[in-house]
Amino acid sequence: xxxxxxxxxxxxxxxxxxQRLVEIYELERKAAFCYQCGTCSGSCPVFMAEPEYNPRxxxxxxxxxxxxxxxxxxxxxLCAMCHTxxxxxxxxxxxxxxxxxxxxxLARRGILPDIxxxxxxxxxxxxxxxxxxKLIDKRRARYGLPPAPVFDAEAAKLVFDxxxxxxxxxxxxxxxxGGSP
Amino acid sequence: xxxxxxxxxxxxxxxxxxxxxxxxxxxxERFGIEIEExxxxxxxxxxxxMEAVDRxxxxxxxxxxxxxxxxxxxxxxxxxxxxxxTLKMARGILKEDEEMAGIVGEALKKIGVxxxxxxxxxxxxxxxxxxxxxxxxRKAIVRPLTxxxxxxxxGCHLLRPSKYLDFxxxxxxxxxxxxxxxxxxxxxxxxRKTMCCGGPAGVVDRxxxxxxxxxxxxxxxxxxxxxxxxxxxxCYMHMDGxxxxxxxxxxxxxxxxxxxxxxxLNWAMGVDPKDLKFYHRVRIDPLLEKLGLT
Ligand code: SF4
Ligand code: SF4
Numbered sequence: 001x002x003x004x005x006x007x008x009x010x011x012x013x014x015x016x017x018x019q020r021l022v023e024i025y026e027l028e029r030k031a032a033f034c035y036q037c038g039t040c041s042g043s044c045p046v047f048m049a050e051p052e053y054n055p056r057x058x059x060x061x062x063x064x065x066x067x068x069x070x071x072x073x074x075x076x077x078l079c080a081m082c083h084t085x086x087x088x089x090x091x092x093x094x095x096x097x098x099x100x101x102x103x104x105x106l107a108r109r110g111i112l113p114d115i116x117x118x119x120x121x122x123x124x125x126x127x128x129x130x131x132x133x134k135l136i137d138k139r140r141a142r143y144g145l146p147p148a149p150v151f152d153a154e155a156a157k158l159v160f161d162x163x164x165x166x167x168x169x170x171x172x173x174x175x176x177x178g179g180s181p
Numbered sequence: 182x183x184x185x186x187x188x189x190x191x192x193x194x195x196x197x198x199x200x201x202x203x204x205x206x207x208x209x210e211r212f213g214i215e216i217e218e219x220x221x222x223x224x225x226x227x228x229x230x231m232e233a234v235d236r237x238x239x240x241x242x243x244x245x246x247x248x249x250x251x252x253x254x255x256x257x258x259x260x261x262x263x264x265x266x267t268l269k270m271a272r273g274i275l276k277e278d279e280e281m282a283g284i285v286g287e288a289l290k291k292i293g294v295x296x297x298x299x300x301x302x303x304x305x306x307x308x309x310x311x312x313x314x315x316x317x318x319r320k321a322i323v324r325p326l327t328x329x330x331x332x333x334x335x336g337c338h339l340l341r342p343s344k345y346l347d348f349x350x351x352x353x354x355x356x357x358x359x360x361x362x363x364x365x366x367x368x369x370x371x372x373r374k375t376m377c378c379g380g381p382a383g384v385v386d387r388x389x390x391x392x393x394x395x396x397x398x399x400x401x402x403x404x405x406x407x408x409x410x411x412x413x414x415x416c417y418m419h420m421d422g423x424x425x426x427x428x429x430x431x432x433x434x435x436x437x438x439x440x441x442x443x444x445x446l447n448w449a450m451g452v453d454p455k456d457l458k459f460y461h462r463v464r465i466d467p468l469l470e471k472l473g474l475t
Contacts, residue, residue, distance in 0.1 A: 045377040049392035077385050080393075081228055082377035083341035087351055096342070103233040112234065113385050119230040127223045128192035129230065136196050143203040143458065148195045149218060155245060155292065156223045162288045163238040 010109050010175070011068065017105040018067055025098055031063030033091045040085035040095045046078045053078045055085050055095050062098065076102055077113050110171030117172055124160060127151030184312055186258035187250035187300070188216035189268070192224055193414045194260050200459040201414060204443045205260045205305055207452060211321060212313045214305075216258060219249045225264040229381050232267075240281060241288045243271030248289075250300040257302040262338035262413040266346060268302035273345035304339060306412050306442060307348050310356040318363045323451040325365030326472060329408070331440070332401040333358050333368045334420065336413040337377050351375070360442060361410050364449035371404035373397060380419035388430075394419060395427045398435045407468055408438040410445060417441060421462045438465045448474060 022028060040055040041047045047054055053075055061067045070076055076099065085095035106112060119129045126132045128151040133139070137147045160166055194201050209216060223242050224231070231239040247268060250257045259265050275282045275298060289296050309318065335354050343351035354375065358368040378397055383390015397420070401409060411417050421439035428435055438461060448454055454465075454474055469475045 045379060045393045045396070046382050046389060048396060049379070049382070049389045050386070074385075077233070078382055078389060079233075080337070080377050080379070080381040081233070082337040082381075084337075084375075084377070086342050100233055100236070104236055107234040115384055116230045116234065119227070120234060123224050123226060123231075128196070129224045129227050130192035130196045133196060136199075140195075140199045140202075143199045145199055145202055145206070146218075149190065149220075149222065151192065151223050152221045153223075155221070156226075156242060158292050159238050159241050159245070159288060162241070162291055163235050165235055165238050168234055 007175070014071060014105065014109060017108070018062060018102070021098070021101050021105065022062060025094065025101070027059075027063045027098070030091070030093050031060055034060060034093060035091060036060070037090065039088050039090060040093075043084040043088050045082060045084075046080055050078060055099065058099060058102075059093060059095055062102070071102075071106065071111075074111060074113050076106060077116065079103070107168045108171065110168065110173070110175040112168065112172060117169055120160075120165065120169060123153070123156045125153060127153035127156045184214045184308065185255055186214065186216050186303070186308075187219045187253045187255040189219055189222060189225070189246070189250075189257050189259040189264055189302075191259055191261035191264040191414070193263075198414055198417070200457060201260060201417070201441055204441055204447055204457050204459070208309070208443045208446055209305070211450060212309070212317065214258070214308060214313070217253060217255070219246070219253070219257070222246045222249055225261075225267040227263055228267055228270075229384065237281070237284050237288070239267070240271050240274060240285045243267050244275060244285055244289060244296045245292070245294050247272060247298070247300050247302070248294050248296045251297055256300050258305060258308060259302065260305050260414075262304055262336055263415060265302055265304040265348070266338035270342070270345040272298055272301065304348060304412070306339070306357055306360060309360055315359055315363050318360065318446070322364060322449045324449055324474075326445065326449050327365045329364075329366035329472060330369050330406045331361055331366050331408045331410045331445075332371050332404055332406045332437075333361055333374070334378065334397070334409055334411050334416060335375055336411065336416045338413065340375065357410070357412055357442060361445060364445055366445065369404045369406050371406075372400040378416045378419050380415045383419060383423065390419065391423060391426050391430055394423055395431050395433075398424070398427055398437065401437060402435060406437065407471065408440050408465075410440050410442050412442045424463050436463050438463045438468050440465070448472070
């Protein structure tokens with residue numbers, strides 16, 4: 001996992017974003033009911049393999065303003081989105097949904113792994129997330145299949161423009177190439 | 182009753198796994214499921230990068246895809262649980278979350294798309310179980326796979342989050358097991374059956390993906406099965422393709438063949454395994470020999 005060095009300015013921006021998230025999800029109130037039972041972490045396949053990724057701690061740290069620990073790296077991106085935590089939390093805290101919102105926040109500040117950025121780029125270029133192959137129709141013909149569907153990259157780009165998804169890639173580039181503040 | 186759907190193969194099946202599409206199409210033909218391609222779709226888009234980066238763009242693109250099926254007057258059928266999850270969730274979220282529906286509606290207006298939310302999305306396994314029915318499938322079996330013991334792996338995106346998905350019971354699903362058992366095979370229970378295979382985590386951090394897979398394989402091996410059966414392209418690739426790396430990292434032996442669920446159905450319905458031309462990293466010849474299918 002590559003360490004993301006987050007500048008102080010970005011940390012301040014993140015602070016505001018996260019505060020908003022905490023309010024929207026009423027996390028302070030909800031986290032007050034969190035048993036700290038660890039059902040979320042105990043069910044989490046990623047936690048099993050990498051204890052640094054700990055949903056129970058992440059939820060608590062969001063509510064208590066100590067989230068800097070896991071936001072200082074790309075660790076939040078390890079979530080497999082299996083939603084087991086969401087299914088099983090006895091207090092009905094929307095663990096995986098909240099952690100997905102956290103990644104939305106991180107992405108806007110350019111904190112995301114290369115492969116995720118790569119998939120965004122593929123969607124802009126070809127309208128799809130799988131790597132394109134020029135030979136695909138030949139290969140499909142060997143299976144007696146019609147030509148592969150052509151995905152509408154233009155439509156994807158328009159939607160990306162509306163929500164400034166491009167900015168995510170620019171922010172990542174600036175952060176990684178930008179050097180120290 | 183004819184079953185007609187708008188076909189959304191998804192990019193991984195269409196571009197990387199033509200054998201999956203071939204196998205699924207054979208089964209659809211066999212049971213009179215008619216499909217028509219959706220023209221001008223985009224990536225579903227995959228939640229792991231799109232929902233995680235921008236939920237609004239994720240929902241807008243999904244709604245746009247659904248609107249194409251609406252124009253065809255059909256529900257969507259997909260072989261991919263990832264596409265199933267995204268399209269099904271998007272419709273659910275847009276129905277219940279007014280604020281989000283407003284944001285997405287504005288964006289759709291800008292690109293000239295009318296979304297009504299009238300087309301539902303189903304995974305092929307769901308249509309086979311709920312619409313075709315186990316009885317009809319059993320009747321189509323000409324070569325029962327008696328004696329075959331398999332571990333059914335559901336993967337995540339057919340089942341969770343269950344507040345939006347309705348494929349099966351999220352804690353003790355049965356549909357895929359029953360589809361597999363219709364072939365005469367036995368679905369063996371095992372620990373961590375509904376756990377993630379580690380594929381998505383492996384996309385971001387390979388080592389973590391391998392470690393999660395090892396946990397799955399460890400319990401599957403204990404159940405003494407001949408094969409693993411999956412219904413998800415991503416699980417297929419990870420569980421089959423990365424098994425050798427689990428063996429290397431943990432110095433353990435697994436070599437458990439990974440089969441696509443309609444591959445198994447096709448075998449039992451008399452299709453020659455060679456004609457399906459599946460790519461398998463873990464060799465399936467010993468298994469075919471055992472079943473007398475070589
Ligand atoms: S499962 Fe729910 S209640 Fe238990 S630690 Fe996790 S968030 Fe808290
Ligand atoms: S959704 Fe993410 S955080 Fe929740 S259990 Fe799955 S991998 Fe862990």
